[in-house]
Amino acid sequence: MSLTLSPELQARLAQPLDIGGVKVLSRVFQAPLSGVTDKVFRGLVRRLAPQSLVYTEMVNATGLHYAHDLPRIMEVGEGEDPIGIQLFDCRPHFLAEAARMAVDEGATIVDINMGCPVNKITKNGGGSSLLKDPDTAARIVEAVAAAVNVPVTVKTRLGWSDQEITILDFAHRLQEAGAQLLTLHGRTRAQGFNGTARWDWIRRVKQHLRIPVIANGDIFSVAAAVKCLEETGADGVMCSRGTMGYPFLVGEVDHFLKTGQEKPAPTPLDRIQMALEHLRGLWEYKGERGIRQARKHMTWYIKDFAGASQFRALLCRIETLQEGEALLLQAMERCQEGSRPEDRSDHTADPISANAA
Numbered sequence: 358m359s360l361t362l363s364p365e366l367q368a369r370l371a372q373p374l375d376i377g378g379v380k381v382l383s384r385v386f387q388a389p390l391s392g393v394t395d396k397v398f399r400g401l402v403r404r405l406a407p408q409s410l411v412y413t414e415m416v417n418a419t420g421l422h423y424a425h426d427l428p429r430i431m432e433v434g435e436g437e438d439p440i441g442i443q444l445f446d447c448r449p450h451f452l453a454e455a456a457r458m459a460v461d462e463g464a465t466i467v468d469i470n471m472g473c474p475v476n477k478i479t480k481n482g483g484g485s486s487l488l489k490d491p492d493t494a495a496r497i498v499e500a501v502a503a504a505v506n507v508p509v510t511v512k513t514r515l516g517w518s519d520q521e522i523t524i525l526d527f528a529h530r531l532q533e534a535g536a537q538l539l540t541l542h543g544r545t546r547a548q549g550f551n552g553t554a555r556w557d558w559i560r561r562v563k564q565h566l567r568i569p570v571i572a573n574g575d576i577f578s579v580a581a582a583v584k585c586l587e588e589t590g591a592d593g594v595m596c597s598r599g600t601m602g603y604p605f606l607v608g609e610v611d612h613f614l615k616t617g618q619e620k621p622a623p624t625p626l627d628r629i630q631m632a633l634e635h636l637r638g639l640w641e642y643k644g645e646r647g648i649r650q651a652r653k654h655m656t657w658y659i660k661d662f663a664g665a666s667q668f669r670a671l672l673c674r675i676e677t678l679q680e681g682e683a684l685l686l687q688a689m690e691r692c693q694e695g696s697r698p699e700d701r702s703d704h705t706a707d708p709i710s711a712n713a714a
């Protein structure tokens with residue numbers, strides 16, 4: 358059944374999104390993802406979603422204070438606007454200093470991470486542990502907002518655990534402290550990435566705030582994005598794990614929200630071509646380290662190609678650009694030999710084993 362966009366939703370989302378005076382022309386964002394959303398990946402997303410807000414990986418403000426050079430994860434390239442540089446820490450003065458550096462680097466907005474569940478981060482008072490310390494969280498927003506002349510935004514979760522869902526008060530404190538947009542991942546810290554994201558809570562928070570709210574959690578398809586927007590009343594959606602090995606997603610959602618038409622799904626060949634471009638980009642940008650990082654990306658690209666386990670095992674071990682290229686080019690050849698017009702809409706088709714016999 359084809360997907361439809363209700364006239365109410367289309368009308369609601371037709372206007373540019375106003376983030377503290379900055380107008381963004383797309384209602385779908387690419388999430389910050391550590392180890393994923395580097396300049397190379399963002400470039401792939403950006404090509405298909407030219408107007409979407411994309412984010413860097415999160416950057417440690419204390420680390421930045423003591424660093425001699427700008428870390429690569431904070432580098433912003435030409436034509437990356439609109440882009441959010443995401444920072445984490447619990448010290449308002451370090452975050453204010455880091456925010457100034459982010460603006461110098463070209464950040465359209467500065468985002469503060471108050472949702473990361475990882476122990477290494479929370480035990481130092483950063484990420485989701487700020488949900489337990491709303492005074493510090495508010496001081497952070499005030500300090501960063503006073504330090505820079507771009508909008509300051511926050512990405513957070515529902516609360517620390519099911520027993521401590523504090524988001525209504527917490528979000529209100531952030532808004533009063535000067536946050537210009539809230540991205541809400543509909544899980545608690547205790548949930549990590551498990552269970553379903555609770556969009557009903559996102560709806561409640563949206564109704565509670567004046568500032569725009571972006572819904573995050575479990576947006577793995579255009580249909581899920583539309584359902585989430587309908588159910589939450591949010592001002593936009595942010596795609597996260599659904600983009601790993603699939604940089605097409607943000608562009609697909611953006612296209613549908615703007616036109617009411619679904620883009621044809623990329624073929625297996627399109628997806629391998631994208632993987633190849635990603636691999637080459639990582640090599641150019643990071644050299645050997647880029648190849649090691651490419652291994653996980655490559656396996657994500659092919660994760661739903663049935664029977665690809667052998668291929669995955671080989672991709673996991675690539676040491677050089679040439680090894681990766683050879684594997685992907687071989688897979689592309691097999692795809693081309695066997696591709697038939699009916700393959701076009703089936704992006705779970707197996708390009709590897711279908712022709713291997």
Ligand SMILES: Cc1cc2nc3c(=O)[nH]c(=O)nc-3n(C[C@H](O)[C@H](O)[C@H](O)COP(=O)(O)O)c2cc1C
Nearest residue numbers: 388389390391414415470512542574575576597598
């Ligand atoms: C590998 C990985 C890295 C992540 N890195 C960040 C990060 O740097 N900053 C952040 O705010 N969230 C980070 N997240 C959380 C996601 O942005 C998002 O909030 C979460 O995955 C929920 O959305 P989903 O259910 O659509 O994946 C990360 C998640 C994953 C899986």
